Amino acid sequence: MDFDLTHGSAILARTPTTLHAWLDGLDTAWTSVNEGPDTWSAYDIVGHLLHGEKTDWIPRAQLILAQGDDRRFSPFDRFAQFEASQGRSLAELLRAFTTQREASLATLCSWQLSDSQLALRGEHPAFGEVTLRQLLATWVAHDLGHLAQIARVMAKQYRAAVGPWREYLPILDRG
Amino acid sequence: MDFDLTHGSAILARTPTTLHAWLDGLDTAWTSVNEGPDTWSAYDIVGHLLHGEKTDWIPRAQLILAQGDDRRFSPFDRFAQFEASQGRSLAELLRAFTTQREASLATLCSWQLSDSQLALRGEHPAFGEVTLRQLLATWVAHDLGHLAQIARVMAKQYRAAVGPWREYLPILDRG
Numbered sequence: 001m002d003f004d005l006t007h008g009s010a011i012l013a014r015t016p017t018t019l020h021a022w023l024d025g026l027d028t029a030w031t032s033v034n035e036g037p038d039t040w041s042a043y044d045i046v047g048h049l050l051h052g053e054k055t056d057w058i059p060r061a062q063l064i065l066a067q068g069d070d071r072r073f074s075p076f077d078r079f080a081q082f083e084a085s086q087g088r089s090l091a092e093l094l095r096a097f098t099t100q101r102e103a104s105l106a107t108l109c110s111w112q113l114s115d116s117q118l119a120l121r122g123e124h125p126a127f128g129e130v131t132l133r134q135l136l137a138t139w140v141a142h143d144l145g146h147l148a149q150i151a152r153v154m155a156k157q158y159r160a161a162v163g164p165w166r167e168y169l170p171i172l173d174r175g
Numbered sequence: 176m177d178f179d180l181t182h183g184s185a186i187l188a189r190t191p192t193t194l195h196a197w198l199d200g201l202d203t204a205w206t207s208v209n210e211g212p213d214t215w216s217a218y219d220i221v222g223h224l225l226h227g228e229k230t231d232w233i234p235r236a237q238l239i240l241a242q243g244d245d246r247r248f249s250p251f252d253r254f255a256q257f258e259a260s261q262g263r264s265l266a267e268l269l270r271a272f273t274t275q276r277e278a279s280l281a282t283l284c285s286w287q288l289s290d291s292q293l294a295l296r297g298e299h300p301a302f303g304e305v306t307l308r309q310l311l312a313t314w315v316a317h318d319l320g321h322l323a324q325i326a327r328v329m330a331k332q333y334r335a336a337v338g339p340w341r342e343y344l345p346i347l348d349r350g
Contacts, residue, residue, distance in 0.1 A: 001204075001208075001332045001333070001336065002335075002336055003333060003336040007202065007204055007205070008333075010201055010202060010205065011201075011205065011329065014196060014197055014201065017196040017197075018193055018196045018197040020196070021189060021192040021193045021195070021196040021197075022189055022192075022193040022196075022322075026185055026186075026189065027182065027185060029176075029182055030182070030185065030186065033176075124339070124340075127338075127339035127340070127342075128339075130338055130339060130340070131338065133336070134336065134337055134338035134339070134340060135340075137333040137336035137337045137338075137340075138333075138337045138338075138340040138343075138344070140330075140333055141330045141333045141334075141336075141337050141340075141344050141346070141347060142344065144326040144327070144329055144330035144346065145326070145330060145344050145345070145346040145347075147197075147322070147323075147326040148322075148323040148326035148327055148330070148346050151319040151320070151322040151323035151326070152319070152323055154186065154319055155315075155316045155319035155320060155323070157176045158176065158178060158183075158312045158313075158315055158316045159316075160177075161176065161177055161178040161308070161309065161312035161316075162309055162312045162313045162316050163302075163305055163306065163309035163312075163313075164299070164302035164303075164305060164309070165299075165302070165305070165309060165310075165312075165313040165316075167302075168313075169313070169316050169317065169320050170320070171316070171319065171320040171323050172316060172320075174349075
């Protein structure tokens with residue numbers, strides 16, 4: 001399916017409420033565990049989503065829409081949350097993410113993007129030319145990827161506890 | 176981590192509200208698509224969770240706790256939802272699942288299970304002996320596995336739409 005603004009925004013709008021229902025108030029025994037060295041906990045993932053909201057999706061879309069001489073995106077710092085989240089509770093990060101996502105969607109909506117605008121191009125530091133439409137589709141798929149990751153990170157806590165059922169639960173052995 | 180009633184129930188209690196926030200009212204263009212032949216949509220998955228609530232987790236736990244002569248579980252029908260969900264909206268299935276899960280958790284809580292009860296055994300039709308503790312841990316991991324599956328099924332709709340970003344989004348090519 002091709003990216004469509006209404007279709008895609010529906011997922012983007014639901015991610016904060018989904019994360020709230022799932023994680024807000026949940027014991028840190030669930031939210032602070034990761035999958036081992038150099039992997040992320042649910043807490044880390046929410047911090048990453050918040051950072052993306054501030055520095056990735058809308059700023060890159062703005063860069064494309066401006067069609068200035070330099071259309072090259074700043075590289076996205078995938079590890080910024082480890083510093084940015086310090087001293088903040090998960091509840092705080094969830095609230096900040098919700099506010100920031102609402103602002104992002106308000107901006108996106110205010111642009112009333114046409115098909116020809118969605119076809120405008122920017123330059124990705126690794127891939128080269130990408131369209132605004134691809135950027136926005138990626139935003140949606142990125143949300144869903146991290147929701148799946150949160151489920152996987154938490155499920156793995158019971159990898160041994162499920163005993164022989166492990167065979168029926170591929171999520172417990174997924175990288 | 177070993178299964179613990181409070182720790183595990185916290186996830187079980189959050190699954191219905193998480194699904195509501197994520198899927199209730201979402202266009203069927205998202206909720207009715209699957210990953211191809213013999214795969215499930217978000218709608219199918221919610222029906223499956225509802226069926227499990229009625230016939231799998233608590234009934235099997237009851238069978239174990241009774242410690243009767245026949246402790247063998249009835250095989251779980253993984254495809255029951257295709258008939259059982261017919262004519263029902265996703266909103267209806269979500270409501271039914273929420274009610275049934277609340278009832279399941281009330282039953283589970285009312286048992287005030289001791290460690291020795293959690294160590295009681297039933298007979299799985301494929302695996303043989305399993306403990307009540309393993310069954311309950313599986314219930315939790317099963318919820319999380321299906322949340323991850325919902326994210327994956329929906330994300331795959333944008334597999335082509337993301338263009339070169341596909342390389343950074345492993346969820347789009349996961350089986």
